[in-house]
Amino acid sequence: MGETDLRKRREDEKSIQSNEHKTTILQKEVGLISGICIIVGTIIGSGIFISPKSVLRNTAAVGPCLTIWAACGIISTMGALCFAELGTTITKSGGEYPYLLEAFGPIPAYLFSWISLIVIKPTSFAIICLSFSEYVSAPFYPGCEPPQVVVKCLAAAAILLITTVNALSVRLGSYVQNFFTAAKLVIVAIIIISGLVLLAQGNTKNFENSFEGTKISVGAISLAFYNGLWAYDGWNQLNYITEELRNPFRNLPLSIVIGIPLVAVCYILMNVSYFTVMTTTELLQSQAVAVTFGDRVLYPASWVVPLFVAFSTIGAANGSCFTASRLIYVAGREGHMLKVLSYISVKRLTPAPAIIFHGIIATIYIIPGDINSLVNSFSFAAWLFYGMTILGLIVMRFTRKELKRPIKVPIFIPILMTLISAFLVLAPIISEPAWEYLYCALFTLSGLIFYFLFVYYKFGWAQRISKPITMFLQMLMEVVPPEEAPE
Structure with missing residues (x-):
């Protein structure tokens, strides 16, 4: 009896020591299935239910519209392959951040x-x-637009819920992501299968002369790509949590190779389904493409569509929060942001300060609530840095030859992606200049002021202000600095 108690006590002591060590490092909780779900769940969100109308508006015909969707899938896959090389060469969380740090300083x-x-x-x-x-509130306001106050309050509530879930547990965030990915795949399957059945029954009229009336201009094509690639955005999200992937050399590229083509096939088939039911004119006049599809095909069970579209968007929001907070965590760890943003919760083993910070900034953006201007600002900034990051891959092929590259893509892929990124940044500015692009460029350059004041020179007065704030937040949230993971 005494020997059994002694053995049990030793096991408890080992468990306590193990838990004490685990409190200060991010855990490798994300496997292959969760990795695929993060990619699919982050990409398939609101985009495929909003962008088809915008892509068609800029192409004006079914044929080029479907071509744009396929081309966007190819571009996303090539970009993801470039990021796979970067992610397995520089195995740090934070996506573009550590890659730009290694390539350009x-x-x-x-x-x-x-x-x-x-x-x-x-x-x-x-x-x-x-x-x-907007999707959640629409059924409660039939025949009119929901009040903006209601929409913004619901959006803020969604941000609060998602932020709380991810701050509580990495594993809980993964489980939530897996659930909503499964839910959104249900509605995707319903739309695809319904469309293919109707197509098999001979509903092919809308595909006749599919290239007739096509718009061919640099401006129209670039804007069509902007909207299509917005729906695909998220192809690089798994690189933000490389340190939390189990066996990243295997699971990172496998998740990309499986996840991105799966999304591309789904998007093309969903657009085929839309065009099977609606003409180009009807699709352009639809307030919500998926809802119109459901009303025509699934009635009286059409209520399923807005419900599962809501699941799809909330799943994408969860994936976005899960990965973006890791960028904040790494920036804080490298000393480019407040140190407290790199701290980890003692009890939950999550980068809680980074997650909370991300939720607060997103809530502020809800106040203006102008989705179109937000999309323009997002796309311009995103593709500017996608291009710079992939250019960094090319640069490191020559300047960092000593780095081990478990995955090495053909050099023409990053070169082509760099040129495509430059086109996507410059073409919309030239074809349809907007204030959002200027504001975004100026805001990017304004970061230099903060860099030299708070990071490069590290003025004493700034340190005196930030130190007590860091100590207060550390005690309030019960967080500690991260330790190096054991070899």
Whole structure:
């Protein structure tokens, strides 16, 4: 009896020691299935239910519209392959941030973290949550638009809920992501199967002369790509949690190779289904493409569509929050943001300060609530840094030859992606200039002021202000600095 108690006590002591060590490092909780779900769940959100109308408006015909959707899938896959090489060469969380840091030094990396933390990530989070709240509130206001106060309050509530879930547990966030990914795949399957059945029954009229009336101009094509690629955005999200992937050399590329093509096939088939039921004119006049499809095909069970569209958007918002907070965590760890943003919860083992910070900034963006201007700002900034990051891959092929590259893509892929990124940044500005692009460029450059004041020179007065704030937040949230993971 005494020997059994002694053995039990030793086991408890080992467990306590293990838990004490685990409190200060991010855990490898994300496997292959969760990795695929993060990619699919983050990409398939509000975009596929909003962008088809915008892509068609800029192409004016079924044939080029479907071509754009396929081309966007190819571009996203090539971009993801470039990021797979970067992610397995530099196995640090934070996505573009550590790659720019290695390729170009601290200033471009800081500018990326600056614009990402303040514009790109919270803007995307806010857009998805606003889309979610519009779908959720629409059934309660038939025949008219929901009040903006209701939409914004629902979006803020969604941000609060998602932020809380991810701050409580990495595993809980993964489970929530898996559930909503399964839910959104249900509505995707319903739309695809319904459309294919109707297509098999001979509903092919809308595909006749599918290239007739096509718009061919640089401006129209670039805007069509903007809207299509907004629906695909999220193809790089798994690189933000590389440190939490089990066996990243295997699971990162596998998740990309499986996840991105799966999304591309789904998007093309969903658009085929839309065109099977609606003409181009009817689709352009539809207030909500998926809802119109449901009313015509699934009635009287059409209520299923807005419900599952809401699941899809909330799942995308959860994936966005889960990955974006890791960028904030890494930026804080590298000293480019407040140190407290790199701290980890003692009880929950999550980067809680980074998650909460991300939720607060996204909530601020909900106040204006202008989705179109938010999308323009997001797309311009996102593709600017996508291009810079992939250019960094090319640069490191020559300047960092000593790095081990478990995955090495053919050099023409990053070169082509760099040129495509430059086109996507410049073409919309030239074809349809808007104030959002100028504001975004100026805001990006303004990050240099903060870099030299607070990071490069580290003035004493700034340190005296930040130190007590860091100590207060550390005690309030019960967080500690991260330790190096054991070898």
